[in-house]
Amino acid sequence: MDAFFASIEQLDNPQLRGRPVVVGYDGPRGVVAAASYEARKFGCHSAQPIAVAKRLCPDLLIVDVRMERYREVSGRMFEILDRFSPVVEPLSVDEAFLDLSGTERLQGPADLAARRIKELIQSELSLTASVGVAPNKFLAKLASDMEKPDGLTVIRAEDVSRVLPPLPVSRLWGIGRVTEARLEAAGIRTIGDLLRTPAQFLERHLGAEAEHYMRLASGIDARAVTSDREAKSIGHEQTFAVNVSDPEVVRKVLMDQVELVAARLRRHGIVARGLSLKIRYGQFETITRSTTLSSDTHVTAEIWQAARAIFDAWTFQPVRLIGVSAERLSAGEGQLGLFTDPGREKQKKLDAVADRINDKFGKRSIRRGGS
Amino acid sequence: MKVICNRGALQEALSIAGTVSSGRTPKPVLQCVKLTVSEDRLTIAATDLEVAIRYSDTQVQVEQQGETLVMADKLRDIVRESVDDTLSLELHGDQLHIKGQDSHFKIFTQNPAEFPPVPDFEGNADFQVQGKQLKQLISQTLFAAAKEATRYAFNGVLTTVKGRRLIMVATDGRRLAMAKGDLLDGDKAQDGGLSIVPAKTLNLVDKLISNPDEPVMIKLTENQVIFHTNEATLTSNLIEGQFPPYEDVIPKECDRKMVAGTADLLSAVRRSALLTTNDSKGVRMTFTKKGLTLSSRNPDAGEATINFACKFDGPDVEIGFNPMFMTDALKVVNTDEITFELLAPNRPGLLKGGPNFTYVIMPVNLT
Numbered sequence: 223m224d225a226f227f228a229s230i231e232q233l234d235n236p237q238l239r240g241r242p243v244v245v246g247y248d249g250p251r252g253v254v255a256a257a258s259y260e261a262r263k264f265g266c267h268s269a270q271p272i273a274v275a276k277r278l279c280p281d282l283l284i285v286d287v288r289m290e291r292y293r294e295v296s297g298r299m300f301e302i303l304d305r306f307s308p309v310v311e312p313l314s315v316d317e318a319f320l321d322l323s324g325t326e327r328l329q330g331p332a333d334l335a336a337r338r339i340k341e342l343i344q345s346e347l348s349l350t351a352s353v354g355v356a357p358n359k360f361l362a363k364l365a366s367d368m369e370k371p372d373g374l375t376v377i378r379a380e381d382v383s384r385v386l387p388p389l390p391v392s393r394l395w396g397i398g399r400v401t402e403a404r405l406e407a408a409g410i411r412t413i414g415d416l417l418r419t420p421a422q423f424l425e426r427h428l429g430a431e432a433e434h435y436m437r438l439a440s441g442i443d444a445r446a447v448t449s450d451r452e453a454k455s456i457g458h459e460q461t462f463a464v465n466v467s468d469p470e471v472v473r474k475v476l477m478d479q480v481e482l483v484a485a486r487l488r489r490h491g492i493v494a495r496g497l498s499l500k501i502r503y504g505q506f507e508t509i510t511r512s513t514t515l516s517s518d519t520h521v522t523a524e525i526w527q528a529a530r531a532i533f534d535a536w537t538f539q540p541v542r543l544i545g546v547s548a549e550r551l552s553a554g555e556g557q558l559g560l561f562t563d564p565g566r567e568k569q570k571k572l573d574a575v576a577d578r579i580n581d582k583f584g585k586r587s588i589r590r591g592g593s
Numbered sequence: 594m595k596v597i598c599n600r601g602a603l604q605e606a607l608s609i610a611g612t613v614s615s616g617r618t619p620k621p622v623l624q625c626v627k628l629t630v631s632e633d634r635l636t637i638a639a640t641d642l643e644v645a646i647r648y649s650d651t652q653v654q655v656e657q658q659g660e661t662l663v664m665a666d667k668l669r670d671i672v673r674e675s676v677d678d679t680l681s682l683e684l685h686g687d688q689l690h691i692k693g694q695d696s697h698f699k700i701f702t703q704n705p706a707e708f709p710p711v712p713d714f715e716g717n718a719d720f721q722v723q724g725k726q727l728k729q730l731i732s733q734t735l736f737a738a739a740k741e742a743t744r745y746a747f748n749g750v751l752t753t754v755k756g757r758r759l760i761m762v763a764t765d766g767r768r769l770a771m772a773k774g775d776l777l778d779g780d781k782a783q784d785g786g787l788s789i790v791p792a793k794t795l796n797l798v799d800k801l802i803s804n805p806d807e808p809v810m811i812k813l814t815e816n817q818v819i820f821h822t823n824e825a826t827l828t829s830n831l832i833e834g835q836f837p838p839y840e841d842v843i844p845k846e847c848d849r850k851m852v853a854g855t856a857d858l859l860s861a862v863r864r865s866a867l868l869t870t871n872d873s874k875g876v877r878m879t880f881t882k883k884g885l886t887l888s889s890r891n892p893d894a895g896e897a898t899i900n901f902a903c904k905f906d907g908p909d910v911e912i913g914f915n916p917m918f919m920t921d922a923l924k925v926v927n928t929d930e931i932t933f934e935l936l937a938p939n940r941p942g943l944l945k946g947g948p949n950f951t952y953v954i955m956p957v958n959l960t
Contacts, residue, residue: 516742556875556958557915559766560941561837 223299223316223343224350224371227256227292231285233348241283246272247463248284255287255463259371289460292316293482295347302342306335309449319359321447333376340374360395360443367393382441387414394438401428413439449490458482459500459545467540476533479546480526481576481589487520487548488577494518494548497525499532502543511536518552522576522590523569594659594684596630599652600677603635606650607669609800609825610639613646614665626668627708628682628689629660635682638711639665644794645711648825662703663689671698712828714821718810720782722759724822725805726774730761731795733772733925733950738792739765746834749789752818754782762839763792768918769839769953777808788813789836794829801825843953844943847934849907851880855931855946859923861901865889866916868897875913875957880905880935889916912938913959919944922952 227245232238242261246254252272264279296315309321322332336353352373354365365375392402425432458479498512579588627638635650677693691698739747751762762771810821820827865887879886890896926946934943944952
């Protein structure tokens with residue numbers, strides 16, 4: 223999606239349209255969560271301190287993050303994507319991979335489907351999306367970034383040797399600022415430069431990863447699109463603009479995340495055996511704590527019980543990021559039980575009702591109070 | 594304290610005591626075994642505060658009585674690795690000297706007074722069971738108990754006396770095994786309460802019974818069970834919690850019944866399980882007048898069909914079962930023939946091996 227959070231704000235509030243807007247917390251330690259294209263012209267971008275953005279753009283409008291609203295729109299976006307392929311891999315709240323192989327007979331060639339997706343997002347959500355169509359995930363992501371906003375870019379196998387070489391090496395997945403600087407020092411700036419570099423020389427700079435980057439640079443990426451159904455884990459995490467020092471606030475966010483994760487498990491008819499919590503606190507220290515659930519489950523109350531136990535056992539410090547992920551997923555063994563557990567049956571009914579309401583009235587229509 | 598021990602007997606005693614003393618305990622003293630040399634024997638005591646054992650080793654020559662406390666794993670390793678027929682254990686000050694022909698170990702000891710009390714068997718037994726009978730009851734039920742269930746009652750075996758018979762029941766919530774056995778003659782046991790004995794305890798009892806003909810004395814109190822064999826006294830806490838209403842889930846009136854040879858059915862189920870997947874462990878079983886067809890399918894590997902000839906009365910039915918749940922039971926049945934009764938694809942199956950072994954198994958949803 224294009225400038226997802228900012229675009230939703232502009233959609234909901236006509237006064238923001240056509241003006242430089244960033245979403246974020248307007249405080250001393252606030253960070254830009256998203257910048258509208260108008261703001262980007264001034265050099266504003268996400269992850270930038272709000273103070274810097276304000277300096278770059280004196281007329282900047284700053285609006286608070288409304289995560290629930292973004293999630294709701296995100297849910298509707300995924301519902302549109304689900305119509306086009308059974309294999310949809312969410313990359314974030316507003317990005318996804320679709321495996322369109324084998325869907326040609328139903329909906330024509332992939333670039334036509336891509337156009338149709340854009341149209342539906344425009345007509346149903348009044349938002350714009352940029353879509354990339356390519357033979358693999360790396361190239362598709364690259365293509366989707368090439369003509370933002372409202373772009374549609376197709377990279378065919380035969381285009382690779384023309385499109386990739388002029389691009390900077392930082393466009394390769396996994397090459398961050400540090401590696402980029404190291405390569406630049408060695409005179410390697412573009413993907414073309416990288417391709418011309420002898421393998422041995424490259425290994426000295428990139429180590430064991432050299433071969434992997436070489437393959438990406440040649441447009442080769444064998445990773446399959448994996449939907450929730452085949453995913454190894456299903457999780458949600460949220461970064462706060464500042465360290466949150468109220469444990470109850472963090473707990474509430476965690477509970478929301480557990481509900482979303484459990485609902486996704488149920489939607490795909492899968493169960494989880496393991497659960498892990500990720501907490502970033504203080505000076506960006508991060509811990510991950512895992513536990514085994516008492517039985518394979520997708521019952522919200524059972525997952526929440528495990529998540530809460532981990533969270534409460536942790537000595538609280540102001541939190542920067544909290545995330546929960548359900549792991550060791552399976553389709554469930556279909557094994558029936560001898561004894562019905564009345565408490566569990568009740569929870570299952572509760573989940574089913576909540577799911578139905580949320581399906582009908584949009585995500586987050588109903589949710590749990592505290593416990 | 595000084596005693597000369599037969600190494601084999603001592604090793605046996607230490608390995609049994611070692612399963613009680615835990616390496617992972619917040620209390621270091623619980624990693625120890627207490628050695629007590631009395632007139633004619635060496636007694637080894639260990640406890641993890643849930644289970645406590647006193648094991649008597651009489652294959653010893655007592656030179657001087659006394660007692661000491663040593664690290665269980667160190668002593669066990671030394672005795673295991675030694676090559677001598679006999680070893681001498683001598684306490685000098687706070688060191689235990691273990692001497693073989695060419696070896697001399699000195700290990701530090703701790704104050705035996707710090708060790709928690711490990712009770713002996715006192716008074717009369719509530720009832721007695723022949724060793725091999727108890728071993729059979731354990732083997733026919735223990736496998737069906739859960740390993741680490743949050744419903745604690747599932748981690749043990751319900752043990753009760755009813756009508757002069759000992760009944761044991763175990764379940765993990767998906768299958769249930771019940772075995773009945775006779776008490777020893779002349780026992781005047783009263784019908785007892787329902788005690789849930791931890792799986793770990795019964796594993797140990799099974800190991801303790803060295804002679805199939807020896808009587809095992811059992812005493813049940815409100816929160817403890819005590820087993821007494823020739824060599825050992827084992828005291829264990831019972832599991833607190835409510836055992837599920839197991840009698841309610843044993844099907845009473847089934848309209849479909851198969852009769853089959855135990856060994857043949859075991860073989861057929863084992864073969865049909867070779868191509869199940871990790872995800873869906875179900876084997877499809879189709880019962881008709883012609884017999885039983887077992888089939889399984891693994892999308893990545895292939896499929897299996899076994900046509901098993903057997904007697905079946907009642908309307909045709911197709912039902913899925915976890916083959917492991919079937920083989921678990923067929924392995925411990927001690928009759929040549931079993932009966933398997935069914936009602937419907939979503940109702941439990943009832944497997945019986947004679948009047949004393951009853952097994953209830955819930956089906957798997959076939960998709």
